[in-house]
Amino acid sequence: MVAQGVRYRVVIDQPALTEPGVIAETSESLRQGVEVRVVASLPIKLILADSELALVPLTGTPADEPCAVLLHRAGLLTAMDALFEVVWRHAHPLDELALGNPAAEDFAGTDADAPTALDRKILALMLAGLTDQAITAQLNLSLRTLQRRLRHLMDLAGVQSRMQLGWYAARHDWA
Template identity: 35%
Template structure:
């Protein structure tokens, strides 16, 4: 059982005996495990070096077991760190390998990932391995079970780690219930978001890997994806993202909480409505996203225009921009 953390069968037998006794002499371990004294002493001393036991200074010398949840967990964490280092080295070696086979083996440049669970796993792992920035096109359908009803936890953690996220959302997401709350959470943590008509779903990790979900007409979930490794195709996808980023509309909001400031000019509902409309949502789409009727949307807009003393939506947009609301 403990071979996974570097303890052999004999080591495990001695450790079990020591834990059962909580403390033992070499002679007691020899009797329990039927080992020669030098072997028992060597194993017990190795436990001291690993932090699994301590050694008394009295006579006879006694070895005292450290609580397993402390001693074994420490070894396990060390092994996990070592495995992470190995994984990092593997990624470095793969980058070197792919650079060397960039043009020699085209089949290595595109990898097909099948199965919804595996797609989700590779997508999460791709984000976790990102060191500088994630870029992406976002549009339905989604591989994750809840679609856009809650923030991406991996993204939030990576944003806290200093990884930049730049995401262009397709205009179709404006009608998804919960989308605005999701994006606002991302914006509060540092995500940069824009809106445009995007041609596909896409994720790009640094400049080393891209993922493109494989969708056919009528598919409601993502169950397969292409992974694009360093190649001219990856370069083209990066260039496509950057070109569309320059032409897309930023999504902004003032990040104030209701009641947070006595002089607050906008209610939270008004702020959310303006954010949606500035992103290009129609009255109908904004209403669907907010759970309102189209008439309620228009009533809120009329009230806002009256407060600002403007007569048209264009004037409303100009005044809202001047005040820094959008």
């Protein structure tokens, strides 16, 4: 439907990115034109369609039968739409580069004073809030390689902390 002009916006929580297969699915969605953002946690799971319908899953325990509530034009639907917009504005955008797997060329840069493709992937996932362990798993890196790359980026940016690195990366379009 994206090819036919339908706009899809998706917000996922950080723990979802560590689930098997989610990175591949998300990367494919990004390639197809779906806009994806990440937050630390979601207040509720929700599917909205043109501010006309909403599907809200109801779950008790994992053993319960799946069920959901369908909302039509009503005050509750308006509230869910507003909630989505607030979460969307505060979520970190993901792009396809951030979710790709590192290749040999990711380690090579054309400019010694600029981040490599791998560095940009690391920064994008770091800015999305993933832990070091999740980043290493998603990019198939060792923890030591990740730490070396982050130290190199901090040196390039002239900063002393990861928070400063994140701020610098965002201000200089590194991620």
